Amino acid sequence: MPGPRKPWIDAWRSAGEIGSVGLSFVIAVLLGVWIGRTLDNWMGTAPWMLRLFFVFGVVAGALNIYRTLKRYLK
Numbered sequence: 001m002p003g004p005r006k007p008w009i010d011a012w013r014s015a016g017e018i019g020s021v022g023l024s025f026v027i028a029v030l031l032g033v034w035i036g037r038t039l040d041n042w043m044g045t046a047p048w049m050l051r052l053f054f055v056f057g058v059v060a061g062a063l064n065i066y067r068t069l070k071r072y073l074k
Contacts, residue, residue: 014072017068017072018068018069018072021064021065021068021069024061024064024065025061025062025064025065026061027061028057028058028060028061028064029054029057029058029061030057031057032053032054032055032056032057032058032060033050033053033054033057035049035053036049036050036051036052036053036054037049037050039053
């Protein structure tokens with residue numbers, strides 16, 4: 001049976017999750033841009049899908065930041 005958790009393990013885990021927030025924001029935006037460009041090339045609607053999915057990526061990244069920080073600011 002495992003013993004009690006060490007507090008430094010929880011601190012490192014929290015630091016890792018908070019540190020990954022910036023990376024997840026960038027990934028969300030890049031994924032939105034990629035989807036938008038792909039749809040623009042496929043449907044011939046340039047640059048509208050790129051703009052739309054860029055905004056979706058920014059919103060998704062911001063929501064991820066909000067949810068992550070909300071967990072740690074309680």
